[in-house]
Structures are given as C-alpha cells and as structure tokens.
Amino acid sequence: MIRSDLTNEALLGKLRQNLRLEAWEEALVAALPAHDAVMVRDQPVMLDADTVFLVLDGWLCGYQMAGDGERQIKSFHLTGDIPNVSRLILPGYASQYTALSPCHLALFRASALKEVCQKSVAITGYVSRLLAIEARIAQEWIVNLAGRKSVARAAHLLCELAVRLDAAVPKQASSPGQAPNSGYVIPLTQTDLGDALGLSTVHTNRVLQELRAQHLITFAAGHLVIPDRERLAAVAGFDPAYLHLKAAPVTA
Amino acid sequence: MIRSDLTNEALLGKLRQNLRLEAWEEALVAALPAHDAVMVRDQPVMLDADTVFLVLDGWLCGYQMAGDGERQIKSFHLTGDIPNVSRLILPGYASQYTALSPCHLALFRASALKEVCQKSVAITGYVSRLLAIEARIAQEWIVNLAGRKSVARAAHLLCELAVRLDAAVPKQASSPGQAPNSGYVIPLTQTDLGDALGLSTVHTNRVLQELRAQHLITFAAGHLVIPDRERLAAVAGFDPAYLHLKAAPVTA
DNA sequence: CGCCTAGTTGACCAGGTTCAACAACGGTGG
C-alpha cells in the first residue's frame, strides 16, 4: 500500500536523479498536493482536466482509436514515466491511457505543478527535456512503423522496451559496466504488441515465432529473454541514442 | 535576396505572433547573431552542432534512413517552423533535413538562443510549446501510419498539410470567419508523399487516383485543390485539434 | 532534338489480414 506522502517522494526521487535541486525546490515539490491510485490491468486512466500523473510502478500505454475501431498504441510508459507531461503545456489536449499491468500512479494537480515550474528554472528545463524525448521516441516509432518490415519492427520495439526497462528498474546485482540484463518481465499480450506494431494479432504471433526461430528471443508468459542483444539490435536496426537515457553516452 | 538582419526580424515576428514580448526580450532576440541560407530543392541541410534554424520560406522535411536504404520522412516543415528546436534541449542529437522546395533559412547559434531562453521565461515557455506540439504531431503520424489504410492515410496527410498551410501563409483576401482556402501549392512529388506515408511510389500514385476518382482532391503539378474539406476530413478521420494552431478553437 | 524527371499503367508476387477452429491455461463455482 502506497501512502500519500510517498507520491511526492517518488517525484522528488525522479527529479533528483536528473537534476541537482536546491533545498527550496525540494520543499516546493514536497508540498505539492498529491494522491495515489491503484490500477488493475486494462483499466483506463480517468483524468480530470487538471491532473498530471507519474507511474510509481507498472506499465501503461497511450492509445487512440483509429479507422474502424482499432486501438492504436502510441506509447508505452514504465515505472518513473510521466505519461502526460504535455498537459502542463497544452491544456486543451488529453490522450487516453490504460494500464497494461497492475499499476500504482501518483496524481498531481497540473496547475500546482505548473506553479512550481514557474519558480524553478531547473524543473522547467527537465520538463522540456521530457517533452523533447517524447517527440524523439514518437519519431522513431514513425520510422519503425512505416520504414521497417514486420520482423525488424517487432525486434525494434522489444529492443526499446528492454533498454528502457534497464534504465527504469534499478539493476539487480550487476556490477558497473556489466552486460545488460537479458531477461525481462513484459506484461504485454500479443494483442497489445500488435496494436503497437500496427499488425494483426495473428501476424504478430507469426512474427514472434520467426524471432524465436532465429533464436533472437524467447517470449512466453510475459517473460522476455534476449540471449544476444547485439544480434537483435542488428536485426532491428536499433540504436538506443534516441532514448536519451543518459546525459552523454561516452562512446570513446 | 534576404538581408541578414531580416533573419532576426522573422524570428521576432514569429515570437510576437505567439507571445507578448517585453522590450528587453525583443532587444535580446534582435541582437542574436544570425545569418541566412538559400537552399534549392533536394539540398540537404548541413548543420554544425550549434545551429538552430527557422524556415523563412519554403518546405523541408525531416527524415531518416530505414531498413534497406529507404528514406522515411518523419516530419514536414513549412514557413515559420523551427524544425530542430529540440537541439536546444537535446544537444547530442541531430536529425537530417532536406529542402523540398527552394527555401530560405535563418540560422541561429543554439548556444546564443539558449542564453536568451535562460533570461526570458516567456520564450522558454514557447519553446516548450513547440516541443509539445512536435510530439503530438508525431504521435498523430503514428496513428495515421499504423492505424489507417492507405487511402485514409494519404487523405489525413493532405488535410494536415492544408490546415498547416492555412495557418502558415497569411490568408489572401479572406474575411474573418470565412471558409478556408481550397487550393494549395504543395511542392511534393509522389515519391515524397510515398516516403512520408510508408508506401511505394507506385502505390501512392494509385491512392491519389482513388482520391481523385472520389472527387476528394485534385492534385497535379504541385497544386492541390480540396473541393470539400469536410468530406476529405471525414474520409481521413482528421481532427485538426492535435496541431494546436490556435490557442482555443471556438467551435461553438 | 534529346535527355531527365515525374507520373502512369499492367502483370505478377509477397506480406499481412481475416475467418475459423483448436490448444493451453488459470480461475471459478458446484
């Protein structure tokens, strides 16, 4: 059970990871009115017009209905993400989100958060960074969806999720510089993947079989294993630079 | 011929359209070091790491090579756009741009612009707005590319371009509240459209023929006519809200 | 006049969708 004051602690933690906050800034964030919410799988996130939320734990997706009543997933959101940051900038607009696993959310009042931004240049800058990265990821998805064929497309998505999970979940017993994890818990059904990849469920299934046949992944019961990240990335044409996860990737 | 000081005037004009600037802010912008560039069709925009540019006039696209050497267009940029604003936030990253028509560009030093942002909250806020809109447009493209079939997809892109052109180009002899223009100069080849839509040139051609057969558009020699905007938007599933062109669209 | 680019057409093929059926599994209630 998440106590209400942990919501602010979580936001503070996220900011501290990326910024050096002054004491007065920390105080402002800590004083934000907030509450938490517990979600079950497939539960839509119902937000009033003045709410911005942080994912404390779990997976969500942003989606939109297209064409004949098909769900198109536009984004995945993992622990630590703020899916609708853009609400701080574009008040009129609301995307739809739904939980893909049991989730804990921290809900903040957009107007209150905006006031904090107006006082703290550092936090404003971080919000800009989040927005810029969101745009970059979306553009990478454009290339992935329109420019790659289905097997590479699926591989690319899995690479992205793996890298983001590595960054979102504190590594378990891994010494610095060690190879990234190869096993991930990914609560997506093949239908979910299909809705993100723009493929039918049936074809998604066959694409995954193809990846398995090439020993690029194993994926069953929500558990993904990538035996050779390099090889999967090569098939996918994947370069993690667009995720901008670390300040400056030192590539010697 | 564009004189160098007009570059700053253009940037100022764009900012004034969207913000109420103080005199000292105008002075800062006017003092920015800048120069202009003239581009011909298909000329790639070569930028050093510290350059942000504004489109004074003409069309460009942002693109990326995917898969087998196919160009995937990620974005179109019209007069008044700042294609690589994100450079102000994510210094490491550089997308590629190329001119789709003869263009005039205004080039600014990113570091100098960033200094201005640090002094002016208003300008920082506007940059955030641009980033948020960029993300929204990219996400709409995701839905369009993955979720709609080719005819609707092409219709949607044409709707977006038409609406953006209406906003970018000052209306010619149109009284307020009047119906939007129906004729546009669009310097795109069918190959360009295909690269944006994720379709082959041949199929793009057939899709356009289909749109013509349904009397939804005429499109020849770079001139697009949309006889009935409503009907095209209906086919496309197009809702211009995601473009966030006006503060609050009053739809009574 | 001749070349180059953009647009157009037809024929064929491949990738992806759709439909329908079935298997595997977990949860629920009798």
Next chain:
DNA sequence: CCACCGTTGTTGAACCTGGTCAACTAGGCG
C-alpha cells in the same frame, strides 16, 4: 476435486492490399 468458462496463444486456408519490375507517357529544359 472436477467441470466449466474466458482469455491467450497457435494453426491453416482463402483472400486482398500493397510491393516490385518493367515499360511507357508527358513535360521541362538545355
């Protein structure tokens, strides 16, 4: 404990959208 049911994954076959190849047309410009 077991029978039942709903969800997820899997398979096969027919069908259709879009890709590829190749040829040809129509302009624009030197």
